[in-house]
Amino acid sequence: xxxxxxxxxxxPDTPSKGTVILGFSEGGPLGxxxxxxxxxxxxxxxxxxxxxxxxxxxxxxxEIIAPHGLELDRIYLIGLGGADDRKPSDWRDLGGxxxxxxxxxxxxxxxxxxxxxxxxxxxxxxxxADGLRLRSYRFDRYKTKPxxxxxxxxxxxxxxxxTIALDDxxxxxxxxxSMAGVSDGVMLARDLVNEPANKLGPAExxxxxxxxxxxxxxxxxxxxxxxxxxxxxxxxxxxxGSVRPSRIAVMxxxxxxxxxxxxxxxxxxxxxxxxxxxxKPAGGMEDMKGDMGGAAAVTGLMHALAARKAKVNxxxxxxxxxxxxxxxxxxxxDVVESMSGQTIEVINTDAEGRLVLADVLWYIQDKxxxxxxxxxxxxxxxxxxxxxxxxxxxFSNDDTLSDNLIAAGLAADEPVxxxxxxxxxxxxxxxxxxxxxxxxxxxxxxxxxxxxLQRFVNGTPWAHLDVAGTAMGSKKTDINESWxxxxxxxxxxxxxxxxxx
Numbered sequence: 001x002x003x004x005x006x007x008x009x010x011x012p013d014t015p016s017k018g019t020v021i022l023g024f025s026e027g028g029p030l031g032x033x034x035x036x037x038x039x040x041x042x043x044x045x046x047x048x049x050x051x052x053x054x055x056x057x058x059x060x061x062x063e064i065i066a067p068h069g070l071e072l073d074r075i076y077l078i079g080l081g082g083a084d085d086r087k088p089s090d091w092r093d094l095g096g097x098x099x100x101x102x103x104x105x106x107x108x109x110x111x112x113x114x115x116x117x118x119x120x121x122x123x124x125x126x127x128x129a130d131g132l133r134l135r136s137y138r139f140d141r142y143k144t145k146p147x148x149x150x151x152x153x154x155x156x157x158x159x160x161x162x163t164i165a166l167d168d169x170x171x172x173x174x175x176x177x178s179m180a181g182v183s184d185g186v187m188l189a190r191d192l193v194n195e196p197a198n199k200l201g202p203a204e205x206x207x208x209x210x211x212x213x214x215x216x217x218x219x220x221x222x223x224x225x226x227x228x229x230x231x232x233x234x235x236x237x238x239x240x241g242s243v244r245p246s247r248i249a250v251m252x253x254x255x256x257x258x259x260x261x262x263x264x265x266x267x268x269x270x271x272x273x274x275x276x277x278x279x280k281p282a283g284g285m286e287d288m289k290g291d292m293g294g295a296a297a298v299t300g301l302m303h304a305l306a307a308r309k310a311k312v313n314x315x316x317x318x319x320x321x322x323x324x325x326x327x328x329x330x331x332x333x334d335v336v337e338s339m340s341g342q343t344i345e346v347i348n349t350d351a352e353g354r355l356v357l358a359d360v361l362w363y364i365q366d367k368x369x370x371x372x373x374x375x376x377x378x379x380x381x382x383x384x385x386x387x388x389x390x391x392x393x394x395f396s397n398d399d400t401l402s403d404n405l406i407a408a409g410l411a412a413d414e415p416v417x418x419x420x421x422x423x424x425x426x427x428x429x430x431x432x433x434x435x436x437x438x439x440x441x442x443x444x445x446x447x448x449x450x451x452x453l454q455r456f457v458n459g460t461p462w463a464h465l466d467v468a469g470t471a472m473g474s475k476k477t478d479i480n481e482s483w484x485x486x487x488x489x490x491x492x493x494x495x496x497x498x499x500x501x
Contacts, residue, residue: 092413122172188300
């Protein structure tokens, strides 16, 4: 895939070659180095600003090509906005906006000079670098030719070299190293969601999780034989129509005190979802390679926690299945017994993710007794009707956990919106012939799905994140143009860092 830029931090110095990115505060004067470049170019920068009426509005861009009197290729002025309306997350977004200037093999110098009462410090510079790197992600593994004839061939591509100049290099380097570990987790999640299903089945996904052992994560893989002994017939029922055997991967990171109960994160990992016997329409079915976005986020999170040596005990568990129509596939009307002993009438085989999560949730709460459980799943189209692609749906039986997730979502710019739970919704999934049915009718589909999951948490503090609208095919942002977003990794890392380390 396209190589990511290499990023370094250095003392401020007026660059003499390559591309320069100048941060400019709205309404402010040129900084010292920008002024030096302007003087060397005979005032080219200030003339260009005047002609373009460039004021430094947040994320605005002014390009100056081959500036007179300088050996530079280009100068880009990037608007930083005003100090009063600048948020911490803006620095990451600004880095993303600038990613397009760091083309293959380019030499780029970034000058984020202090020109207002909100000085650029190491944290700002690290966030800028992190955003630039995240936006540079491309999933082009299966492209044999460059999209643009002017681009180098894949084998000839070289990473851009980006140097960010500031006074506090030590702080920037330290913070960026931690951020890069988290961003690597985000990009791992994106890779997993973007992979075609013929390349990433349950066993292959389990192997990707197993690779985290190189970071110190302990990974146990449960096979169908082991799941059968445990009584996980809800999960196994989903995958019985596929020739590819189901798996559960349990990833354990021990960075906290031995006596501390772990935090548990559970992901739905349906590597491809045809709907089973309740077959989906053909249009858009190719997107169902991303129905494992929850499992991808959990895997990415475990990478992030291990990479930054998080001082916490955490478990990531993912249920990996493929839902296919076959002579051996489960039928609408079948009754399955879950690991919990509760029986489920399968009304619709396309409501399969909750069957997978039911057994994994029960297994984790029973075996590991966690402080809480958070599950992530591309579970329902209904949550997209309610929230679109701007928020993930949050359902929870615990107000503190819910409040912490909302705060973490705002801080990480991966927002969640709390949805209701209640007895009236719970009654909608009561079955006449079993303990429950797996769908509750047309109305409130995201809520009745969450009510179903709540029956398997056994009183453990729990939150369910329905990421159907945010994990795949979601809105593009300043730090992501990929179909697979990696949503959930930064959110849950923020949750851990802010409240549980």
